[in-house]
Amino acid sequence: MKSKRLISMVVSIVLAALFFSGCGGEKQTSSKKSGELQVLKTWSRKDCTAAPIIVADKLGYFKEQGLKIQYTGDTQPAQRLPSVLNGNNDFGDAHPNNLAIATEGGAKVKGVTRSIVEPPDSVTDTHLQHMWWISNKNGSIKTLADINKYPGKVKVGANSRNSCVDFLSDILFVKNNISLDKIEWIQMPDIEQVLSLKKGLIQIAVVHPPFYKSIEESGIGNILTTSRPIAGENGGTYLYYFSDKFIKQHPDEVAKFVVAVKKAERYINKSIPDEKERAKVNKWVSDAIGVPVSANHYYADDGVIKDKDIQQWIDGSKTSGALPKNAKVKVSDIVTHEFDKYGNLGSKPDYVVKE
Structure with missing residues (x-):
């Protein structure tokens, strides 16, 4: 009963977000021109998910791809995914179970690349664990x-x-x-x-x-x-996601975003052994979120999404009661592999997506 109430609540939130935004068959025009840069909107980040966006911005990785990030202000966690559905924001990031619960409730979103993961055993600093x-x-x-x-x-x-x-x-x-x-x-x-x-x-x-x-x-x-001893690398799995509608209408911009943000995440990982470089990244994030930062997350060098890992998160939602035992949501409902080639190590450091 608890599971059914939760799913009903998610459906209500999603439908309300769609209704009030008028996001029916109209073309989503959230990506606008700013000079020669295309704008991608996201909520202002004041938490541990901020680092890759801040670093990609600071180092010009978004600009390299012809993108500009526009922060739309604070958005409460429960309203973030609806804000992507209604076009107030273009992208978000979440754990697979958040996307599974929303998708079971009718939301049309897809994870496009991996972000956070648990660091390998060779990285001994526990501050980098999820x-x-x-x-x-x-x-x-x-x-x-x-x-x-x-x-x-x-x-x-x-x-x-x-x-x-x-x-x-x-x-x-x-x-x-x-x-x-x-x-x-x-x-x-x-x-x-x-x-x-x-x-x-x-x-x-x-x-x-x-x-x-x-x-x-x-x-x-x-x-x-x-967290690493609990579920290995998968204990930290985080996905960047866009609405199905945005992906269909703006696939090039999604590809550009994946290239830029993954470049930033690999930069953060490489900064870990370098005390000065790591301190620089920490300060950028600290200045942006207003909280002292001693470490950020560890990120997947290869952004390709692992289906078996996503399935474990779906199963975990059923165990916790967040999803009913008979939930029909599948891995393919919440992730797409369309952008795998842009998120893996095969992308050259100076790679630019061509439209």
């Missing part, structure tokens, strides 16, 4: 096993529901024989979880970069686990 699960070192939960011993429910912070936090936490708790009935989810932004953990309002914070710095500076952080 998430940390952290308890207060002065509290009673020192290890994952202590969760079962805690009196009553354990309050766990989550920046949003039916997202990466659910997907990875479900796997984590099952692996450690922790009943999901033991967990009470408390929704709040990552930055607020730090203070809440300190005050005892939650027992476990689940945070992303760049907010690790705040945890470390608080002096209370006890790392229970990080």
Whole structure:
């Protein structure tokens, strides 16, 4: 019943977004000329997804492809995908389960390339992993096993529901024989979880970069686990997506975007061992989002989407109850391989998409 209510709610949001935008059969004209540059619109980024867009902008990678990014202001998480459907924004980024839930509810969007992934084992800096699960070192939960011993429910912070936090936490708790009935989810932004953990309002914070710095500076952080051991590379999988309508009408612009953003992501990965270069990237992101940054995410060098990884996220949504067990959404409903050649390592550093 809970699953049906959730799907109904998603359908309502999607349909409302379409209705109020009047986005019927009209041609989507969201990509406009700015001089010789074509504009792609996206919401203003104040979180851990900002780095590739900022770096591609700073280093002129979008301009190389004839693109210009236009920020449209703050958009609440629940309204981001509808804003892409109604043309207020042209692209977004999300985990596969977010796209699966929306698609099951009737949304017509497709992931076009991979973004965030977990770093390989050769990258030992845990700041580059997708998430940390952290308890207060002065509290009673020192290890994952202590969760079962805690009196009553354990309050766990989550920046949003039916997202990466659910997907990875479900796997984590099952692996450690922790009943999901033991967990009470408390929704709040990552930055607020730090203070809440300190005050005892939650027992476990689940945070992303760049907010690790705040945890470390608080002096209370006890790392229970990080995300890579939970699901390997797939634990961080993030996709850039466009509406089906935009892809059909503006395939060249999507291709240009993929080339530019993947070039920026490879640049960020290469900056990791270089202290000065890494500090430069961190400062650019910090200045843009207004939060101290000690690390960004790690990104897929090869942007080609792996269907088996996407299926794991769909299955995880069914496990969590975010999708009904009989949901019909398939991998091919939420991703396209049309742009694979633009996101892989075969693209030359100076490659420019020709219309």
